[in-house]
Amino acid sequence: MTLPAPLLDIENLEVTFRTEENSVTPVRGVSLRVDAGRTTALVGESGSGKSVTSLAVMGLLPRPAGSISAGAIRFRMKSGETSNLASLAPDVMQRLRGSEIAMIFQEPMTSLNPVLTVGEQIAEQVRYHTGMNASAAMRRAEEMLGLVEIPDAVRRATEYPHQMSGGMRQRVMIALAMSCNPRLLIADEPTTALDVTIQAQILALIDRLRKEHEMGVLFITHNLGVVAEVADDVTVMYAGEVVESADVRTLFRNPRHPYTQALINCLPARALPGADGRRVVRSIPGAVASAAGVSGCKFAPRCAHTLAACHVSHPALETIDGGQTIRCCRWRDL
Amino acid sequence: MLVNIARRLAAMLAVMFIVATMVFFLTRLAPGDPASLMLGDQATAADVAQLRKTFGLDQPLIVQYVLWLKEVASGNLGQSIFLQRPVLQAIGERAEPTFFLALFSILIAAVIGIPAGIASAVWRGRHADQVASGLAMLAASIPSFWLGLLFMQFFAVRLGWFPVAGYGDPGAGLVQRLYHLVLPATVLGIVNSALITRFTRASMLDVLSEDYVRTARAKGLPEHRIILRHALGNTLVPIITVVGLTAALLIGGAIITETVFGLPGIGNLVVSAVLRRDYPVIQGALIVIAGIYVIINFAIDVIYTLVDPRVKT
Numbered sequence: 095m096t097l098p099a100p101l102l103d104i105e106n107l108e109v110t111f112r113t114e115e116n117s118v119t120p121v122r123g124v125s126l127r128v129d130a131g132r133t134t135a136l137v138g139e140s141g142s143g144k145s146v147t148s149l150a151v152m153g154l155l156p157r158p159a160g161s162i163s164a165g166a167i168r169f170r171m172k173s174g175e176t177s178n179l180a181s182l183a184p185d186v187m188q189r190l191r192g193s194e195i196a197m198i199f200q201e202p203m204t205s206l207n208p209v210l211t212v213g214e215q216i217a218e219q220v221r222y223h224t225g226m227n228a229s230a231a232m233r234r235a236e237e238m239l240g241l242v243e244i245p246d247a248v249r250r251a252t253e254y255p256h257q258m259s260g261g262m263r264q265r266v267m268i269a270l271a272m273s274c275n276p277r278l279l280i281a282d283e284p285t286t287a288l289d290v291t292i293q294a295q296i297l298a299l300i301d302r303l304r305k306e307h308e309m310g311v312l313f314i315t316h317n318l319g320v321v322a323e324v325a326d327d328v329t330v331m332y333a334g335e336v337v338e339s340a341d342v343r344t345l346f347r348n349p350r351h352p353y354t355q356a357l358i359n360c361l362p363a364r365a366l367p368g369a370d371g372r373r374v375v376r377s378i379p380g381a382v383a384s385a386a387g388v389s390g391c392k393f394a395p396r397c398a399h400t401l402a403a404c405h406v407s408h409p410a411l412e413t414i415d416g417g418q419t420i421r422c423c424r425w426r427d428l
Numbered sequence: 429m430l431v432n433i434a435r436r437l438a439a440m441l442a443v444m445f446i447v448a449t450m451v452f453f454l455t456r457l458a459p460g461d462p463a464s465l466m467l468g469d470q471a472t473a474a475d476v477a478q479l480r481k482t483f484g485l486d487q488p489l490i491v492q493y494v495l496w497l498k499e500v501a502s503g504n505l506g507q508s509i510f511l512q513r514p515v516l517q518a519i520g521e522r523a524e525p526t527f528f529l530a531l532f533s534i535l536i537a538a539v540i541g542i543p544a545g546i547a548s549a550v551w552r553g554r555h556a557d558q559v560a561s562g563l564a565m566l567a568a569s570i571p572s573f574w575l576g577l578l579f580m581q582f583f584a585v586r587l588g589w590f591p592v593a594g595y596g597d598p599g600a601g602l603v604q605r606l607y608h609l610v611l612p613a614t615v616l617g618i619v620n621s622a623l624i625t626r627f628t629r630a631s632m633l634d635v636l637s638e639d640y641v642r643t644a645r646a647k648g649l650p651e652h653r654i655i656l657r658h659a660l661g662n663t664l665v666p667i668i669t670v671v672g673l674t675a676a677l678l679i680g681g682a683i684i685t686e687t688v689f690g691l692p693g694i695g696n697l698v699v700s701a702v703l704r705r706d707y708p709v710i711q712g713a714l715i716v717i718a719g720i721y722v723i724i725n726f727a728i729d730v731i732y733t734l735v736d737p738r739v740k741t
Contacts, residue, residue, distance in 0.1 A: 152646060154642065154646065189648060190648065191647065196646070197646045199642070199646075204638065204640065206640055207640040207643070208640070208737070209661045210657075218647070218649070218657075222647070222649055222650075222653075267643070270643075
């Protein structure tokens with residue numbers, strides 16, 4: 095699948111955090127793309143660099159320690175023009191946030207300002223990016239709350255976050271994100287903190303909005319079940335690198351990287367019968383290696399198929415048939 | 429809502445009762461006797477006894493207490509032993525300089541402390557933070573009487589910009605009287621700004637790491653708006669607490685500064701009453717100060733409900 099111009103095209107991104115004593119590189123060699131109207135899931139364990147990657151796209155790496163030290167983040171704007179977000183001036187980047195690229199977060203309970211009404215919080219963004227007057231912006235906020243299926247939106251707009259449930263607040267966050275018609279929505283584990291039933295509603299809502307607005311979604315999650323539900327394309331990260339990417343069917347049917355294979359085998363549906371006959375959910379032995387310190391393949395210490403060469407040479411990300419990419423020196427023989 | 433307010437009022441009355449009781453017995457614990465102090469060394473024992481009887485000081489302590497409490501409950505703080513007038517009137521005459529001194533001091537302290545605290549948090553670890561935190565430390569360590577003397581020497585004696593001390597000649601206009609407060613209010617403002625700076629800095633740092641500040645950044649808002657609207661709005665509760673409590677302390681506690689600058693305020697009144705064992709004045713002044721303290725605390729709680737929608741009355 096090769097669409098002409100992706101909405102978001104990250105190439106060889108490297109993020110470095112510098113402190114006075116040392117520097118660490120939590121993300122290196124990350125390449126991924128998000129196409130307009132499609133959802134790319136970014137999958138990985140905690141600490142694999144998913145969130146850092148998303149913050150780099152938003153230009154919200156913690157300053158002054160964090161910075162993009164290599165690579166490009168090409169983004170096609172509403173105007174049709176493509177710019178490299180990695181090299182934009184902070185004030186230009188600031189104007190893109192909220193209007194071209196929006197983000198929703200994992201914690202709906204704490205992501206909204208407790209002392210402002212939800213209507214004010216949405217209207218504020220609309221006013222800042224569009225120059226609408228206060229009452230028009232408030233009407234837009236009410237309209238957005240209706241769009242995310244909050245009943246009685248006009249009255250709800252005057253409420254404070256603490257008067258709403260977690261699922262309701264996440265809807266507000268989505269309304270906020272959608273209020274300036276962004277081209278790209280970054281959703282960082284948006285359903286992890288929610289009940290399963292609410293989770294399904296929120297996923298359906300994001301999916302509906304994506305279709306209606308031809309918006310690209312970068313969906314960050316550690317939950318492969320969610321990936322199967324929402325994603326068109328999947329990028330798998332391990333220890334700060336992309337190890338495999340493919341469209342969702344290919345990835346689940348024919349995972350090439352040992353890490354992806356192991357992840358899929360950890361799904362409850364793939365649990366194996368244990369000694370006492372009860373099914374046991376599998377896990378990957380070991381823990382995520384730190385991005386530094388491993389010279390060869392980062393996954394080699396936990397991999398079941400390691401050869402001596404795996405510990406020595408660091409594999410490159412190769413593109414194979416059908417646009418699938420993989421970072422493993424043994425993908426041909428596995 | 430109404431039940432809550434009633435409960436608050438009951439609690440305030442209970443506090444005032446405890447304060448009144450403590451004030452009564454603590455003042456009596458100090459050695460000395462107003463009658464003998466008033467009559468001097470030459471007085472005969474009979475004269476002293478006669479005067480004690482006039483003031484009711486010959487009665488058992490518990491009887492004096494009950495009689496006094498009855499009067500206080502009906503709003504009568506009694507008669508000063510030395511000043512020949514009701515205690516409330518004596519306090520009223522001294523209230524103006526104390527009130528304005530507290531008001532201006534707290535304004536100056538807030539105007540210095542809040543921006544310094546914000547700057548210090550926003551530029552944490554940078555030069556602005558080091559300068560602001562260093563100055564706050566300095567201000568907190570300087571005794572107010574010493575800074576008062578220093579200011580007096582420099583601004584009043586050497587430069588002659590402000591009056592050295594006092595509250596203007598009798599019959600001086602309001603502007604003239606307030607002019608006398610510039611130096612003492614600045615001194616108290618500087619000294620009290622330290623605590624406000626540190627409080628503002630600490631709560632601002634807490635808030636700046638909150639998720640909703642990250643959301644505000646993700647909305648693409650300019651940094652000044654994030655700090656002044658989203659972060660500051662959430663630090664108002666602790667800031668109001670510390671500003672309010674400082675104000676309450678200043679109402680009753682600017683005794684040293686009033687003494688240094690010779691201001692005829694309540695602090696001065698209390699000091700001279702203590703020296704003369706003028707029990708009714710000490711008791712009355714302390715009760716009024718405690719009452720103001722309680723009322724300011726209540727006001728702080730009411731303001732909370734205005735700045736933070738999560739707080740219920």
